[in-house]
Amino acid sequence: MDTLLTADVAATSSRMRRKSSTFVDAIHDMPGIGELAPAQLYSTESGRLFHSGRIAIATVGLPARGKTHLSVALARYLRWLGVKTRVFHLGDYRRELVGDGKDVPDDYFFINASPSTVLLRQKILKKCRDDMLHFLNHENGQIAIYDAVNVISAGRRSLAREFAKHEVETLFIESTCDDEKIIEENVRSVKISSPDYIGWTSDEAVKHYLARMSAKIPHFETMEEPDLNYIKMINAGERLMVNNCSFGYLSHRIHTYFARAGTSREEDSYKTDASLSEQGVDYAKKMGETLIHHRETERQALVDRGGPDIPLKRLTVWTSTRRRTVETSQYLYEQGYRVRQRSQMSQLNPGVCEKKSEKRIRLEYPDEVAKHEADPYHHRYPRAESYHDLAVRLEPIILELEREQNDLLIIAHESVLRVLYGYLMACNATDIPALSFPRNEIIEIIPASYNNEATRITIPGIEDIIIPASPEDIKIPVPPSGTITPMGLNTPKIGQSSPRAPTEAPLSGLSIPAEAGDGQHLLVERALRD
Numbered sequence: 001m002d003t004l005l006t007a008d009v010a011a012t013s014s015r016m017r018r019k020s021s022t023f024v025d026a027i028h029d030m031p032g033i034g035e036l037a038p039a040q041l042y043s044t045e046s047g048r049l050f051h052s053g054r055i056a057i058a059t060v061g062l063p064a065r066g067k068t069h070l071s072v073a074l075a076r077y078l079r080w081l082g083v084k085t086r087v088f089h090l091g092d093y094r095r096e097l098v099g100d101g102k103d104v105p106d107d108y109f110f111i112n113a114s115p116s117t118v119l120l121r122q123k124i125l126k127k128c129r130d131d132m133l134h135f136l137n138h139e140n141g142q143i144a145i146y147d148a149v150n151v152i153s154a155g156r157r158s159l160a161r162e163f164a165k166h167e168v169e170t171l172f173i174e175s176t177c178d179d180e181k182i183i184e185e186n187v188r189s190v191k192i193s194s195p196d197y198i199g200w201t202s203d204e205a206v207k208h209y210l211a212r213m214s215a216k217i218p219h220f221e222t223m224e225e226p227d228l229n230y231i232k233m234i235n236a237g238e239r240l241m242v243n244n245c246s247f248g249y250l251s252h253r254i255h256t257y258f259a260r261a262g263t264s265r266e267e268d269s270y271k272t273d274a275s276l277s278e279q280g281v282d283y284a285k286k287m288g289e290t291l292i293h294h295r296e297t298e299r300q301a302l303v304d305r306g307g308p309d310i311p312l313k314r315l316t317v318w319t320s321t322r323r324r325t326v327e328t329s330q331y332l333y334e335q336g337y338r339v340r341q342r343s344q345m346s347q348l349n350p351g352v353c354e355k356k357s358e359k360r361i362r363l364e365y366p367d368e369v370a371k372h373e374a375d376p377y378h379h380r381y382p383r384a385e386s387y388h389d390l391a392v393r394l395e396p397i398i399l400e401l402e403r404e405q406n407d408l409l410i411i412a413h414e415s416v417l418r419v420l421y422g423y424l425m426a427c428n429a430t431d432i433p434a435l436s437f438p439r440n441e442i443i444e445i446i447p448a449s450y451n452n453e454a455t456r457i458t459i460p461g462i463e464d465i466i467i468p469a470s471p472e473d474i475k476i477p478v479p480p481s482g483t484i485t486p487m488g489l490n491t492p493k494i495g496q497s498s499p500r501a502p503t504e505a506p507l508s509g510l511s512i513p514a515e516a517g518d519g520q521h522l523l524v525e526r527a528l529r530d
């Protein structure tokens with residue numbers, strides 16, 4: 001996929017096979033044949049991984065309980081590992097057949113519907129399940145995720161029997177919630193923005209969706225079947241109940257922000273653990289001030305639009321253990337935010353390419369350059385790391401990211417940001433080395449049920465000299481940042497809203513270890529000067 005394309009251009013591309021109703025990230029586009037996932041360790045002739053059987057995962061729960069978000073989060077992680085996974089949203093099949101919300105029969109969402117509406121529902125349901133079985137039986141699929149309410153016990157047992165005929169295991173995941181604040185936030189911030197309510201006012205959409213929800217409540221049967229495999233998730237992960245499961249992996253909505261570390265006193269050295277330069281200290285302060293102001297402004301904008309005036313979600317800061325990233329977080333730490341240092345988040349190791357210009361690398365390692373240009377994601381220079389190596393190293397970070405309760409700011413080297421952004425936005429492996437994060441922007445990943453959205457927050461007053469352009473004719477392991485925002489099917493938009501902001505009590509004792517280098521730059525800083 002050409003990640004330089006805008007969403008509008010990519011939507012008409014012949015390579016896009018989008019099944020989702022919206023077009024934000026690539027989670028609903030199936031990878032091409034033979035295309036390795038970013039963290040995939042091996043491939044097989046069939047495309048299936050030996051350690052993964054065929055599983056149908058079916059969601060269970062009343063509307064506005066986070067089932068779609070959970071489905072997409074599961075698919076994102078499994079596909080990152082190379083497990084061929086696809087989400088089948090029953091609502092998409094309904095919209096494809098009968099159109100958006102106002103074209104749906106009045107009794108469609110009610111259990112005791114008219115015979116004609118029941119036949120319509122059965123037709124939609126059959127098409128969705130047939131596509132799931134086709135994916136598992138004829139497209140070498142391994143995990144098919146069925147995103148629907150599945151509120152009746154008899155229907156769940158029937159579904160499990162149907163898949164068992166095809167030797168497919170079924171796992172049910174029920175999402176329940178008795179926290180009215182979570183439900184209200186979900187309805188207002190997610191559900192009324194779904195394709196069903198395009199052209200509706202907020203009040204009309206909320207009223208209609210609540211009626212849909214109320215129609216299901218009297219008939220809902222929580223999971224208690226001893227013969228079925230299920231996981232019951234309560235209040236967005238507050239508690240978990242597991243029954244008869246022999247499978248394994250499982251999120252909630254947090255906003256993730258990406259920011260580069262400030263410039264250091266030895267900018268082009270990997271091994272030297274240099275402190276921030278004067279410009280780097282200035283950048284760190286401006287970045288922190290910009291993020292705090294943005295979050296507070298967006299929280300107030302949400303309240304002004306009729307959203308709940310609730311306490312703000314906390315913000316946690318993750319850095320590597322290198323001086324430059326830790327010192328970049330210092331301003332936020334002094335404002336009372338929690339800072340955590342993660343050793344796995346150190347930059348990609350450039351090996352023999354450290355401090356060498358592009359011209360010198362081309363002269364000394366022409367064969368390696370040719371291999372790298374052919375496959376910049378998997379190739380590693382002598383004594384260096386590849387992006388694939390980095391993705392494998394970051395797996396514990398990705399698992400913890402999925403469990404994080406607070407909003408999250410990640411301050412890291414550009415190579416680390418590329419891999420983590422690639423995970424959250426479902427970029428394929430060939431796109432990741434080309435992603436670019438200029439220092440005058442914070443990238444915000446906004447979670448939504450069907451897809452994640454990426455927006456940019458401009459940091460004012462940053463000197464042009466610390467936003468270097470990237471050479472275009474070679475992709476060395478960690479090229480310096482350009483002025484292009486992270487590429488992807490959705491180039492981040494400026495100033496889109498996000499309803500979170502920080503409050504956190506002061507902490508003490510921020511330590512700055514003196515370990516070997518995070519020299520932000522890079523291998524090609526002076527690429528064409530020699």
